[in-house]
Amino acid sequence: MTTCPALFISAPSSGSGKTSITAAIARSHARRGERVRVFKTGPDFLDPMLLERASGHPVYQLDLFMGGFTHCQGLLAAAAREADLILVEGVMGLFDGAPSSADLAAAFGLPVACVIDASAMAQTFAALATGLARFRPEVRHCGVIANRVASAAHGRMLGEGLPGDLPLVAAVSRNAALSLPERHLGLVQAEELPRLHELLDGWADAWDAALMPGLRIAAVAFDHQPEPAPQRRLAGRRIAIARDAAFGFIYPANVDLLRALGAELQFFSPLQHQPLPDCDALWLPGGYPELHAATLAAHPTLWASLRAHADATKPLLAECGGMLALLDTLTDANGRPHRMAGLLPGQARVHHRFAALGLQALDWPEGPLRGHSYHYSTLDTPLAPIATATNPNGGTTAEALYQHGPLRASYVHHYFPSNPDAVADFFLGTTRHA
The missing domain is CATH 3.40.50.300 (P-loop containing nucleotide triphosphate hydrolases)
Structure with a gap:
């Protein structure tokens, strides 16, 4: 006590x-x-x-x-x-x-x-x-x-x-x-x-x-009885994480969990045109890519590096703004279209009113995770979702989960401690998809 x-x-x-x-x-x-x-x-x-x-x-x-x-x-x-x-x-x-x-x-x-x-x-x-x-x-x-x-x-x-x-x-x-x-x-x-x-x-x-x-x-x-530390299932795995004003929505508890699982974390700033670090897996968190689309598009190596990462079938998790950056096109709130990475088929448009809001429970192939959604954009993609979230409060927001090769994407900001084993399985690349 x-x-x-x-x-x-x-x-x-x-x-x-x-x-x-x-x-x-x-x-x-x-x-x-x-x-x-x-x-x-x-x-x-x-x-x-x-x-x-x-x-x-x-x-x-x-x-x-x-x-x-x-x-x-x-x-x-x-x-x-x-x-x-x-x-x-x-x-x-x-x-x-x-x-x-x-x-x-x-x-x-x-x-x-x-x-x-x-x-x-x-x-x-x-x-x-x-x-x-x-x-x-x-x-x-x-x-x-x-x-x-x-x-x-x-x-x-x-x-x-x-x-x-x-x-x-x-x-x-x-x-x-x-x-x-x-x-x-x-x-x-x-x-x-x-x-x-x-x-x-x-x-x-x-x-x-x-x-x-x-x-x-x-x-x-x-008062708290400490829980057992998670097994270091990601020991020896290097995970790159984008972190700057375009990709800044990161729960500290998520970072703590990845480290507790044994992962070596490599942060990099796409806005500063830093190259994608050598890594076994990649996390693109949410943020404001629509406000920095021109700077991202001018990065000399980012889009090609992301494609090479996906071609090597390495896990890539993209959340909300991170997902928008991987689309073919992103249209900002002023109606200006921007070419994005082109790894995820589809386009998105940012609006002046929010499009979705709510807590989310989402079943990954590796197990259930929890998180939330809050965004002003809408997405149009030919991909069929592999899962759809539910809202514990009965709200209308129910986000889709997409899988495109090793790339997993959703509007949901996942809270990794809600299922450490599922997170470890994904970043290990143990789940295979068509």
Whole structure:
């Protein structure tokens, strides 16, 4: 049993400011020399990039569907053994989705502080905060955070209406200069913000100024019996992984698992025109290839190297944006077509509204995996899928899984720890396909 101060940051809805508040708290504590570990609830790539910069450490997902209770418990327990503070950012509203942020907070006894956008509220702020705190008694609330407050007087009025057992933790002033730009799929990637450290310090300064005196973050006990380490079935195998602004959607837990399986990982940047490393298998994760199509097409060796890799029947996993880069043509949101690698027959078009969203359960030939889907493009291919995903929440998103020689592709962002043996089998190339 290990104890560590921990706080779960949630909200009544998306857009309330959870990410900026979580990043502000992380930055505030980290720059005091404290060891901060931050987690993100559910599938997400962009918020964790920002939170990693704020805390100085990789940000892992906690998802009761993709990873399961024991996996999440292990991640939290490992963080508690080395951290001075654990922060968990929720997803959407506190009770939205299945599993929800409230489900996760209740499962691990994490105290919740809800961020409420108070910019257009007065006494209703207290009614909303109280309703969130009382809706599910098994969810433990420790206070409420008022965001985008107009003035000190406004902040005092918000706090005066709260019940005694639900204190106002902070009243953060509205400041347009501390906002982040956005594009489709959410925030701009952290590496594309040259003044990000100044922004994070600005957020931390605003948090420190807004914090009410006497706040103490309660310690939480984390208990976990370590699971046996996976067999090193990929020992001696070299896996190349594209990683840059075009292919940046990578779960840290996926990388950890590949290394635990014994694989040697070789990261490379197609955008920097780095060559494909000598490898036994290749992973092209999701990202924004449509924003960098011209740079990718100008790579002097990439398309030919990918074709040679496939011709050698070496495994190649392409997820979402990685799949789009392998098509014949990709048309961006402005209607401009771009020639892609031509390894996967078909074409895709990027739209201004999202085309699919949801958790996914998908049966690979090697076994079932879990993950999620979130994309703005649609795909047209003559290939017949070898499997179709299901959505645990009954949503309409049900992504196809394609196999074309040694190339496996889907819109699904797979969570490798959901089935380590299936992942090992694929990257070993033990499954044969026509």
